[in-house]
Amino acid sequence: MSLRFVDEKEAIKPVTDAGSPADAKRTTQDTLYTCLEQALKLLHPFMPFVTEELYQRLPRRPGDIVESIMKTAYPTEVPEWSAPEAEAEFDFIIDAVKAARSLSVSNNVAKFTVGVITTSQRRAEAVTDQRIVVKALIKGCQGVTVAQSLEAFGTERPVTQDLNSGDKVALADAK
Structure with missing residues (x-):
């Protein structure tokens, strides 16, 4: 795991602490969820059993009925995410x-x-x-x-x- 990833996770703590605006917390949680979900999909070909187990433990988003990480689309570049x-x-x-x-x-x-x-x-x-x-x-x-x-x-x-x-x-x- 990259130390930068650890710093990025630590950097979001002030936003998720008590007293932060609810919309900021929700946006941060959604972003973190997306990062985790995409990372699991990227790792799946190399670590299929571990990533499947972790994927099963992720709560599903509304409308997401895919029961296995094997049936999800492999991540592609999203230009809007580049900053x-x-x-x-x-x-x-x-x-x-x-x-x-x-x-x-x-x-x-x-x-x-x-x-x-x-x-x-x-x-x-x-x-x-x-x-x-x-x-x-x-x-x-x-x-x-x-x-x-x-x-x-x-x-x-x-x-x-x-x-x-x-x-x-x-x-x-x-x-």
């Missing part, structure tokens, strides 16, 4: 999360604020929009700040790590 910009934004967020995790472990910092230093408006908006996700994915994270420069992060001597995008992640001890 390259959203994928790039999520990749950036995951890179920042990994850098923050690495910094916290290597510097033995238990509670901290994460600073994402970027001059890209799009990446800054992505991190701002997904602050809750970033916090949920990083143990010990007390807050997330987006800044255009390390000086604007406003902390004396933060520990930093460069990202592949040319941006930086900084940690400030939250004593």
Whole structure:
């Protein structure tokens, strides 16, 4: 299993927690169900018994009367499901999360604020929009700040790590 898949599953937890809007929860559950169903269909030729057993345990959607995964259509590409910009934004967020995790472990910092230093408006908006996700994915994270420069992060001597995008992640001890 890809670690990215695990991060993606962890990222949806804030949406499924108590207090989230019902329509957001339902949309997230429907998306997760579709991903699981399609993954089982893709794996079926290689793991027929396991995937059949898991497929039988999935609750059926209204109108779905197919009794076996063997009788379902094999998944095909759905162009509407492709979102390259959203994928790039999520990749950036995951890179920042990994850098923050690495910094916290290597510097033995238990509670901290994460600073994402970027001059890209799009990446800054992505991190701002997904602050809750970033916090949920990083143990010990007390807050997330987006800044255009390390000086604007406003902390004396933060520990930093460069990202592949040319941006930086900084940690400030939250004593």
